Amino acid sequence: MHIAVTGNIGAGKTTLTTMLAKHYGWSAQFEDVDHNPYLEDFYADMSKWSFALQIYFLGSRFRQVKEIRESGKNIIQDRTIYEDAHIFAENLNDMGLLSDRDFNNYASVFSLMKSFVSAPDLLIYLKSDVPNLVKKIYKRGREYEASISIEYLSKLNQKYEKWISGYTEGKLLIIEVDDLDFVEKPEDFGFILEKIEAELNGLF
Ligand SMILES: Nc1ncnc2c1ncn2[C@@H]1O[C@H](COP(=O)(O)OP(=O)(O)O)[C@@H](O)[C@H]1O
Numbered sequence: 121m122h123i124a125v126t127g128n129i130g131a132g133k134t135t136l137t138t139m140l141a142k143h144y145g146w147s148a149q150f151e152d153v154d155h156n157p158y159l160e161d162f163y164a165d166m167s168k169w170s171f172a173l174q175i176y177f178l179g180s181r182f183r184q185v186k187e188i189r190e191s192g193k194n195i196i197q198d199r200t201i202y203e204d205a206h207i208f209a210e211n212l213n214d215m216g217l218l219s220d221r222d223f224n225n226y227a228s229v230f231s232l233m234k235s236f237v238s239a240p241d242l243l244i245y246l247k248s249d250v251p252n253l254v255k256k257i258y259k260r261g262r263e264y265e266a267s268i269s270i271e272y273l274s275k276l277n278q279k280y281e282k283w284i285s286g287y288t289e290g291k292l293l294i295i296e297v298d299d300l301d302f303v304e305k306p307e308d309f310g311f312i313l314e315k316i317e318a319e320l321n322g323l324f
Pocket residue numbers: 127128129130131132133134135136256257259260297300301302303304
């Protein structure tokens with residue numbers, strides 16, 4: 121079984137992935153953030169570092185895809201390789217922060233990799249509006265994320281909505297998280313578990 125949690129920066133993916141892995145006793149796969157050699161530089165100068173960061177995330181996410189394929193374990197994954205390409209890289213190109221030449225180069229590598237990627241059994245999209253994302257990013261307190269603009273988050277949210285509305289690769293569960301506090305309220309976490317189990321009925 122492979123479940124992936126998807127959503128904008130600060131939506132609660134890492135938190136939910138951790139809680140689900142603990143609840144089901146499954147392995148969790150997290151994004152390469154703390155040891156990422158480009159992320160801090162990227163936020164200081166997006167145009168200069170966007171290509172290097174995209175290639176780094178693509179490689180690191182593809183390593184996870186390979187591990188999921190080979191391990192045979194039940195895995196909960198925090199963000200997918202699709203988001204790197206369809207959300208972040210595309211958005212940087214739209215914003216003029218990743219040149220057409222670099223984006224086309226990136227896209228051709230991604231399209232090659234995509235043929236090796238299997239969709240998760242269930243994709244859980246954590247939908248959140250921009251003011252709530254800002255609050256949660258602030259609560260998390262990573263210094264280099266202080267420069268993230270409302271414009272950047274709004275554009276990413278638009279990309280997410282577009283991508284999710286056309287997602288047909290597998291089962292999809294959309295959870296509106298702004299009125300949920302699955303960290304502090306067990307009943308809110310229970311609500312999410314019920315939804316997941318209803319989607320995966322028969323697969324558990
Ligand atoms: N539903 C929620 N209710 C309250 N706080 C939340 C919720 N989801 C996430 N948080 C908090 O918001 C911050 C960002 O969450 P995180 O899981 O790191 O988001 P993501 O991995 O999507 O970027 C963390 O401090 C986390 O504790």
